[in-house]
Amino acid sequence: MTDPNDTAARTALPQHAPLAGVIGWPIAHSRSPNLHGHWLKRYGIPGHYIPMPVHPDDLAEVLRILPRAGFVGLNVTIPHKEAVLALADIVTDRAALIGAANTLIFRPDGKIHADNTDGYGFIANLRQSAPDWDPSDGPTALIGAGGAARGVVAALLDAGTTELRITNRTRVRAEYIRAEFGARVVVYDWAQAGNMLDGARTVVNATSQGMEGKPPLRIPLDALDPRALVTDLVYTPLITPFLAEAQARGNPTVDGLGMLIYQAVPGFERWFSRRPETDEAARAAALGEG
Structure with missing residues (x-):
């Protein structure tokens, strides 16, 4: 067992590992934790990605608390994609046009930045698969x-x-x-x-x-x-x-898993400072096979 008073042991551990996650209601069906967990492990990044069920009534409070708990951002799924726009400080043009956001970035200055990468993921999936x-x-x-x-x-x-x-x-x-x-x-x-x-x-x-x-x-x-x-x-x-x-x-057909993978790339890159690869290993991980 590691001695908690051992200075060398304490400094060897990440003191401020970045946290990210996905919020929705419900959230158990999400494959995003599998995918982001795979990328974190693959690149040796000392961070965590956590699925969190958030009731709509609690959304505003959760978005206030998470940045103070070490979170650098979130993915957003049903039913919160539209509601988070009203709670964000900065909204990208494409998120404003679409009227929904799926990616939040908690900035060091305390502001919440909202974006929508669903369209990017959709097109990237079709271009890669077909x-x-x-x-x-x-x-x-x-x-x-x-x-x-x-x-x-x-x-x-x-x-x-x-x-x-x-x-x-x-x-x-x-x-x-x-x-x-x-x-x-x-x-x-x-x-x-x-x-x-x-x-x-x-x-x-x-x-x-x-x-x-x-x-x-x-x-x-x-x-x-x-x-x-x-x-x-x-x-x-x-x-x-x-x-x-x-x-x-x-x-010819294209399934929806590739969209999930590609839409996740911009958020992961912003949160963890590494652009992840969208290969067969990522696909297997998203399916729970990795």
């Missing part, structure tokens, strides 16, 4: 209009999508996105979701349907172009029923 994918090849069909969908919309429009078709069970949420992002966004009724796929070259599920414990996404794929790239933001399970059906039709 190198021939070109967002300008044809329309994109997006299913869902929640916080994650907003990041995808901003990223796809910026990447060159000429027409972004969107549908949502509650049409008004899709209409809000059109009002904010402009004429390239075309809203379809939920009942017309299958028709929305006609001629689309990229199809994205940005709903939670198909996630473990949730009902599958039921959208008819009869009109799907066989060349269309189909992707799902859900990554538990890795191959959702939606992706499995597209694969059975012969369409």
Whole structure:
């Protein structure tokens, strides 16, 4: 046992190991701790990444306390992505445009810096997993209009999508996105979701349907172009029923795990001063196989 009075032993231990984590309600499903834990171990960084269930009523208090407890930043997931914007001191342009943040940086001057890296992660995942994918090849069909969908919309429009078709069970949420992002966004009724796929070259599920414990996404794929790239933001399970059906039709597909990995890179780099590698070892770690 180490003698706590031994000066050499005390100085050999990290005195101020940086802390980061992910907050949500619930949070047990998150694979981010696996991923960040892998990177910390891989690079020998004396830090920790902690999953924390935070009730919405406690969010403001938690964000006040954590920086004083040694935290340098957080990832933010459902249902806090929109609420943290009102609590941040500095909001990046892209987070403001999207209306949500997934990455917080606690600055040395005490200010909270909010950013959104979901769109970056989404595009990076498609470009790595489907190198021939070109967002300008044809329309994109997006299913869902929640916080994650907003990041995808901003990223796809910026990447060159000429027409972004969107549908949502509650049409008004899709209409809000059109009002904010402009004429390239075309809203379809939920009942017309299958028709929305006609001629689309990229199809994205940005709903939670198909996630473990949730009902599958039921959208008819009869009109799907066989060349269309189909992707799902859900990554538990890795191959959702939606992706499995597209694969059975012969369409190229991309799962959502890569988005999780790529969106994590900017935050890790800011918190721990090391840009991590997004390789197969990181993917295995995120899956709990590392």
